[in-house]
Amino acid sequence: MTTMEQLNVIFKTVFDDDDIMITPEMTANDVDGWDSLSHINLITTVEARFSIRFSQKELLTQKNVGDLIRDIESKLAAGN
Amino acid sequence: MLFNSLKYLLFLPSVYVVYYFVGERVRWCVLLAASLLFYAALNIPYLPIVLSLVALTTYSFGIWLDRAESHRSKRTLLWGGVTANVLILVCMKYLPFLSSNLNTVSAWFSVCNFSPAIFPTLVSIGVSYYVFQAISYLIDIYLEIEKPELHFGYFALYLSFFPKLLQGPIERSSDLIPQLKNRYEFNYDNMRFGLLLFTWGFFKKVVIADRLGFYADTVYNDVHAYTGLSLLFGTYAYAFQIYMDFSGYTDMALGSARLFNINLTQNFNSPYLATSVADFWRRWHISFSRWILDYIFKPLQMRWRDSKNWGTAAALIIAFLISGLWHGASWGFVIWGGLHGLYMACSAIWKPYQKRLYKALRVEKTPYLKSWQIFITFNLVSLAWVFFRANSLDDALYVVLNLIHRPVSNRIIDMLIGTGINQYNLMVLSISLVLILLVHFQSGKVRFTNCPTWFRWGVYFLLTLWVILFQAEGAASFLYLRF
Numbered sequence: 001m002t003t004m005e006q007l008n009v010i011f012k013t014v015f016d017d018d019d020i021m022i023t024p025e026m027t028a029n030d031v032d033g034w035d036s037l038s039h040i041n042l043i044t045t046v047e048a049r050f051s052i053r054f055s056q057k058e059l060l061t062q063k064n065v066g067d068l069i070r071d072i073e074s075k076l077a078a079g080n
Numbered sequence: 081m082l083f084n085s086l087k088y089l090l091f092l093p094s095v096y097v098v099y100y101f102v103g104e105r106v107r108w109c110v111l112l113a114a115s116l117l118f119y120a121a122l123n124i125p126y127l128p129i130v131l132s133l134v135a136l137t138t139y140s141f142g143i144w145l146d147r148a149e150s151h152r153s154k155r156t157l158l159w160g161g162v163t164a165n166v167l168i169l170v171c172m173k174y175l176p177f178l179s180s181n182l183n184t185v186s187a188w189f190s191v192c193n194f195s196p197a198i199f200p201t202l203v204s205i206g207v208s209y210y211v212f213q214a215i216s217y218l219i220d221i222y223l224e225i226e227k228p229e230l231h232f233g234y235f236a237l238y239l240s241f242f243p244k245l246l247q248g249p250i251e252r253s254s255d256l257i258p259q260l261k262n263r264y265e266f267n268y269d270n271m272r273f274g275l276l277l278f279t280w281g282f283f284k285k286v287v288i289a290d291r292l293g294f295y296a297d298t299v300y301n302d303v304h305a306y307t308g309l310s311l312l313f314g315t316y317a318y319a320f321q322i323y324m325d326f327s328g329y330t331d332m333a334l335g336s337a338r339l340f341n342i343n344l345t346q347n348f349n350s351p352y353l354a355t356s357v358a359d360f361w362r363r364w365h366i367s368f369s370r371w372i373l374d375y376i377f378k379p380l381q382m383r384w385r386d387s388k389n390w391g392t393a394a395a396l397i398i399a400f401l402i403s404g405l406w407h408g409a410s411w412g413f414v415i416w417g418g419l420h421g422l423y424m425a426c427s428a429i430w431k432p433y434q435k436r437l438y439k440a441l442r443v444e445k446t447p448y449l450k451s452w453q454i455f456i457t458f459n460l461v462s463l464a465w466v467f468f469r470a471n472s473l474d475d476a477l478y479v480v481l482n483l484i485h486r487p488v489s490n491r492i493i494d495m496l497i498g499t500g501i502n503q504y505n506l507m508v509l510s511i512s513l514v515l516i517l518l519v520h521f522q523s524g525k526v527r528f529t530n531c532p533t534w535f536r537w538g539v540y541f542l543l544t545l546w547v548i549l550f551q552a553e554g555a556a557s558f559l560y561l562r563f
Contacts, residue, residue: 035358036378037392037428040385059382061223 003069003076010049014042024066050076081121083332084285091118095242096339104263108233111241111260111340118242124203130172131210135236137164138214142228142235145221158222162215169211172204177409206246208406210239212371217253219375226254234260243336247329249345249367259342267341269529274338276540281331283547288512289325290552291505292317296469303475307482315479318469319462323351326365350520352461355453357423360461372403393425400424407468412476416468423460508550 001009004022011020015033028034034042046068047053052075062068081087095114102110119128141161148154170178217238220226229235238257244250299306299314306314327348337344345367354360361369377399384391397418404417427434443449463480470476529536 036373036381037389037431040381040388040392043382044385044388056379056382057223060378061225 003072006049007046007065007069007072010042010045014038014045022065024064024069026065027063046072052076052079081118083329083336084282087121091121092336092339099264099340100266107264108237108260112233112237115237115240115242115245119206119240119245122203122205124205127203127205127207130168130207131240132236134165134168134207134210134214135232135239137161137168138217138239139229139232139235141218142221143230145218146228154222158218161218165211165214165218169204169207172207174405174409209248209250210245212250212368212406213239213253216250216371216375220253229253229257241337241342243333243342244344247326247333248365249330249333249347250371251345251367255345256342262341264341270338270341272529274335276335276543277331277338278335279540279543279547281328281333281335283512283543284324284328284331284516286551287547288509288516289321289328291509291512292321292324294505294552296321300469300471300475300479303470303478308484311479311483315462315466315469315483319352319458319465322465322469323348352458353454354457354461355450356427356457357420357460358427360457361420361424368403368406372399376402389428392428396424396428397421411473412467412470415473415476416464419464419467423464505552512546512550 004024008020008022011022011031012018015031015038017032020031028039043054043059050072052072054071054075058071062071081091091114095110099107099110099114116128116131119131138161141157141164145154145157145161148157217226221228229238234257235253237260238251238253241251241256241260296314296318299310300318303311303314330347334344334346347366347368349363349366351360351364354363377395380395380398381392384395387394398421400417400421401414402417403420404413404415407413407416438444438449466479467473467476470479
């Protein structure tokens with residue numbers, strides 16, 4: 001599975017919605033229930049699933065799903 | 081210079097005429113000179129000096145931050161720039177509060193003869209607003225969201241642009257600086273909309289807010305003379321006074337800026353129709369709440385993310401305590417901020433259960449639930465306003481403890497008249513509020529610019545006439561000016 005596909009599974013679980021299909025341009029405004037509370041659940045779930053830890057700067061500059069995927073992939077590449 | 085003063089009504093068109101006739105290359109100089117003149121007209125000589133100090137410090141740190149190579153030196157420079165700005169704000173606004181509280185604490189313990197100096201209270205109009213903008217500018221450069229502005233003139237104008245200098249909106253450099261650099265061309269729609277918005281704000285301030293102020297001030301300046309419904313109506317009157325006052329000011333600021341083809345951030349979106357306190361903060365003083373969310377709440381929430389909802393709750397309480405302190409150096413503001421933080425923290429912890437409860441009761445998305453949520457949110461916000469408005473903590477506690485009390489008179493109208501508002505004021509207020517509601521509910525459905533010319537000019541004429549005929553006696557200062 002690609003990073004995007006794995007992330008899509010996490011989105012479905014966190015937002016309790018099996019119909020979510022994420023895209024790189026997707027932002028919090030596009031997903032019902034993506035507020036600051038569910039965002040924390042999303043980030044901690046991503047960190048646990050991929051065994052990574054985002055820096056404060058990365059978390060504060062992620063503006064959409066594309067940014068999140070970019071940071072996940074760069075962390076995974078740095079770990080390998 | 082206040083927006084609702086004759087001076088400003090002469091100043092604004094004069095600046096516009098000069099701006100219109102000078103060459104494109106020096107237009108920024110006209111706006112900067114006008115902004116400094118506008119600030120100097122407050123007759124407080126040290127304020128333009130403080131503004132220049134903030135501008136110079138932030139401009140220099142911005143450039144150093146961008147040029148720094150290592151992460152460590154970037155971090156040091158960020159903290160240097162932010163600390164310099166916070167120190168300026170503390171010196172201007174909080175030293176008397178800090179020293180008097182230190183005195184109280186040292187007197188309690190009386191373990192040593194420590195007695196900090198008593199500092200004079202300084203007038204700090206506008207300082208909180210441009211210091212917050214300066215801090216956001218530095219953080220955005222640190223996060224590499226923005227590049228620093230190299231032209232000092234445009235940077236100084238970003239901080240000091242007169243329509244938003246005294247009371248905001250708090251603008252991001254990325255939103256305002258590009259607009260300040262745009263080539264100016266006369267735009268009839270902007271001119272018309274700007275003037276209409278300015279007049280609409282004037283109407284909200286002088287006809288409604290100042291009139292509601294008669295009642296709120298009468299009650300709050302002598303709370304012990306009232307009980308029950310009088311206190312409740314006094315509190316509701318204040319809730320609407322501060323909304324009309326601040327949103328009126330914002331409309332006048334946005335209207336003034338629009339004459340120069342500049343769009344400032346809209347600060348309000350029907351806040352008293354919010355269905356939760358979190359929703360209220362998405363609708364009230366939006367530019368400020370975004371600042372608090374982006375630069376205080378989010379970094380804390382991310383840092384404490386392993387504690388899940390409890391970390392979020394703690395971040396909310398701290399963010400809102402700082403929000404309270406930003407409004408002023410008094411315990412009333414701290415409690416006001418703390419209450420909002422507490423509301424939101426409880427909501428963060430309660431939210432998952434609330435969702436399940438609504439599902440079980442099958443009331444999700446029903447109009448009854450929405451009305452109930454609006455009613456509860458408005459009353460929670462009004463309860464917090466008690467601490468914001470009361471002249472002392474004792475007064476605030478008296479109001480809270482006596483809000484629900486058997487009324488002396490059963491006739492609400494008698495109570496209102498007994499507290500200073502007369503039938504004439506009540507009539508003007510009622511008609512004006514109906515007008516506000518009409519505009520609110522029609523604005524989404526009817527496009528004003530598409531209405532026939534006779535209707536539009538009729539509205540301009542009647543609105544101006546209404547303002548001239550029914551403005552409340554005695555021009556009152558804007559409530560948010562002191563923050």
